[in-house]
Amino acid sequence: MIASQETQRRPRGSLSRQSIGAAALRVIERDGLDSLTMRRVASELSCGVMSLYSHLTDADDLRGVVVGQLIDRMDLRPCEGESWQDATRRMLSTYADLAASFPRSFELLALAGADQRPVAPNMERLVDLLVAAGLTEEDALIALSVIDAYASGFLVIAVRNRPTAASVERAAPHQHDRLARLHHLDSYDVGAEVVIAGLEQRFEGRRSGRKQ
């Protein structure tokens, strides 16, 4: 027992913000957002807890790394000759797809402070996308503000109330709760069209010289 200590030491370069982020994402989607802890991620990577601190400043930074992972997984390439309405629809459905793919991590992105490192550049890209589709920068900022608030609010609430295996089990078969329909994904598209119609009216109203 004294000889050749078997404690495997992790090779030097095998840890990075990237690999930690991927592991963190796996932990959340498997075990839930509350399970995103330094210790669980270290265990997922089979490394000591303190090894993470060579790449992260603190637990908040760990959440930031996950936000980066999510942004990386959201592809929204510019598309030539697209109306701003269609660009908006594409943004909204890309966002919803991301929420569906990573339901338990999604709120980290949706509610992330603008100060989180990877968020601001992504927002800039979205503004540019709307400007490329013909909006003024002023209008693009207004549109993005409403779109982001609507989509973030809707999707975070939808994802939090997402039926679990347990809740489906215990639900009465004919539970006709009128509120249950409120945040289901059908109404996401309805709300999207409401927001787009409202923006159309605002932008056209301004162009034809009306006040406000």
Add this chain to the structure above:
Amino acid sequence: MIASQETQRRPRGSLSRQSIGAAALRVIERDGLDSLTMRRVASELSCGVMSLYSHLTDADDLRGVVVGQLIDRMDLRPCEGESWQDATRRMLSTYADLAASFPRSFELLALAGADQRPVAPNMERLVDLLVAAGLTEEDALIALSVIDAYASGFLVIAVRNRPTAASVERAAPHQHDRLARLHHLDSYDVGAEVVIAGLEQRFEGRRSGRKQ
């Protein structure tokens, strides 16, 4: 030291969901949402941690009690002869006032699952308010879905990015970040009018026989 043990025992009736909720709200607004713990609330009430479990099932229930406190503090009485547009404006500004008054607790309400006990009855009240203002129940549910998602998303993000004393200190005086304006309270009203305009168009469009 042996005589008359001084350990003050709390009188029997002095703890309740109500008083625990009020203490929890104080803790959050003073120390932040991360400080909402069983132990801190017990300390705020000068009682043993385990005393809380006579009134709460678990930590999740503690957050539920805070949600109840917030709903109690949101007064939104029905108002005779009000258009649904004005009722919507009143709902949106009441919600914003609540976020301003309880910035660190607000997200517990805004993102609460519909399963949290006090949330559903409150939603029912809001539906009734819109129906009283002339909408069909179908339209009221659509309106509330969009309004709630927009307001919750906007206000939670705004409140999370709310400038702290520290961040104001370190901000450059002429930092003209175009994204900074995105989630400030001026744009809240802009977005509110966009949503209302979109709903108007949808409801009027349907009334005049157009499809969708």
Add this chain to the structure above:
DNA sequence: ACCTGAACACCGTTCAAGT
């Protein structure tokens, strides 16, 4: 520069016990 374990001050919750 990167990885590690021990130690400390927290946390929720179970259990057994007081009144």
Add this chain to the structure above:
DNA sequence: ACCTGAACACCGTTCAAGT
């Protein structure tokens, strides 16, 4: 029925130390 302390299995992070 309501209140309590000790104990247990967690948590983030500091520190001192290995390579």
